[in-house]
Amino acid sequence: MAKPNYSFEKRQRELAKQKKKAEKEAEKAARKRAGQPEPQGGDEPGDEPAPPAAG
Numbered sequence: 001m002a003k004p005n006y007s008f009e010k011r012q013r014e015l016a017k018q019k020k021k022a023e024k025e026a027e028k029a030a031r032k033r034a035g036q037p038e039p040q041g042g043d044e045p046g047d048e049p050a051p052p053a054a055g
C-alpha cells in the first residue's frame with residue numbers, strides 16, 4: 001500500500017490559502033476604488049481592537 005504524501009497535501013492547503021488571501025485583497029481594492037465603505041463585521045478575529053472591559 002502506498003504511503004500518503006503529506007507534503008503535497010500541505011502545499012495544496014498553502015496554495016488555497018494564498019488564493020483566498022489574494023481574492024480578498026482584490027475585493028478590498030475594488031471596494032476602495034469604487035468608494036464603498038469596508039464592511040464593519042470583519043471575517044477575521046483580531047481585525048478590530050477588543051471593546052473596553054465593563055466595570
